[in-house]
Amino acid sequence: MNYRDALSIHSKFEGEFFSCDEPIIGELVVHNNSNELVKIEKITVNLEVIHQGKGETDQVILDDLVINDYASIGPDETITHPFEFKPSYNVSFVGLAVTQNISIKTVVDIAPETEKLLRKKALGEKKILSFLGGMFIPDFYDETPVKVVRGETNYEIKKAGGTIRPGVDSAKSIMIYSLIILMVLSLFGYFLSDKQIEVVYVAIALFAVICVVTYVLKIAPSCKINYILKNVEGNFYEAHLELEKGKKLKGMSCRLVGIEEVTYDCGSSRCTSSETFHESVPTNVQQSSENTFNEVIALPEISVPISISNNDFDIIWKFEITMTTANGSALKGSAPIELGFEKERIKNPNSKNDNHFF
């Protein structure tokens, strides 16, 4: 028998899915497939959020359990041990760049004398690789993913307020890219045309034209928009937007955008793989006074991951505004926000203040 096959470990759960605000309840099953008595030092069970993607993997331990109840497990015997972990407040997510799994990770730490016994058995059966495997990674290990979804839990915007200037970011990108392209083209042109300086002047003039056009189309019609997002009862938020005084718009809409990102080493540089996994339907925001707009908007109904930053993994949420200017052009701008889950608030029974929650 292979060393690794001596013990089978898996976790079983109550139900196929868990809501993110439900405790994760199940049982650990360990079966001894060998003919030997396996002495156990301890069993460690962790509830983890595991991120995996191209070039990187990382995990965060949400809850843990150490089981010291079992000194050994006999040949062909099975141990079952119940567990209950606190709610994960994270959901399972399969993206194009990032996978977020909520998993039960189990390590069965066996006694050194049992390790030797099982390795000897593997060697005796001429299972050399199995023998070596047992020598270097003696403990037994299992990782079982749990399907966790949003369920009935409401999302909540944790931090959202600031200023957006639609159109400015895309204007900057246009100017930077055109500068680089024109510099390269003018260098080629200069040397190919026997060092005619007029080629460079043409490139400079072209860049100036691009800057003017970009200014007229993107920057001049833009304006500062101060925004505050507040949670509203149920799965909603209220967007309060304030324009610079004197600016007139034909209309404004907003939406939430979710982005998954992983940064990893690729050779001698760092690469970032980034994908948009969610774009909510744009909602028109009603004008409530000369320069303010208000609207109550739904948060995502489907199960999507909340904002998270785990070393090189990021789930980023953005609040995006599209303003339609007086001359009909549409300018977009966005700012990062933090999206989480509403957690049950426990009122301090001794508090005299009704608003004192923790």
Add this chain to the structure above:
Amino acid sequence: MLSIDHYTNLNLKYNPFSFLDPEKQLHATVPRFDVGVLADEIRNCESLFLEFFGKKGHGKSTHLSMLILSYLPNAEYHRLKQADRKYIKPTSNILAIDSFQLLSLKNRIELMKNQKILIYTTHLSHRSGMILRKDKTYKGFNFTTMDLELAALQKIISSKIELARLNREVSIPKVKQSYLSALYNLYKKDIRSIEAALYSEFLNPRSTCYEL
């Protein structure tokens, strides 16, 4: 985004070609030389300059990880990332560094000069650094020219899929031989690029590159 059942429908816990932590990666490593014999040599010498060098994605970090985690667990082991700005001092232990080229020139010179047993991965060979050392014991493994047979690649690929298996009683996908051969002909020994291509294929529930 894909359905949360995307991988469980294939009897997998995750995309088998996503990055693995070093301990999991050990289970899917097929060494291209005898790492155990190399470890014995290292343990039996007083001074050694050992480098794994070559193009990216050819297995340098994987072999270094296997050498240290499996055979030299007491070595001081640094896995450098581009974003790090570490300065590593010489030590009386065996010192292993993944991505030696990410250290500053000053740090590299200090280590090449003063570190008794130095093992690292790098893109370009630093053999010229031997000039700084009194003891000229050197060993280098050039991963760019080292052979990688299709059979070994097949074993790596199937090990990774097996590691991602969800249920032992149910079958797991197998990458088609023709597709793997095509990737091997395209990318040769660049295992990382082969795995990146397979990662993308496994995102597609209707991919024809694998069969159940």
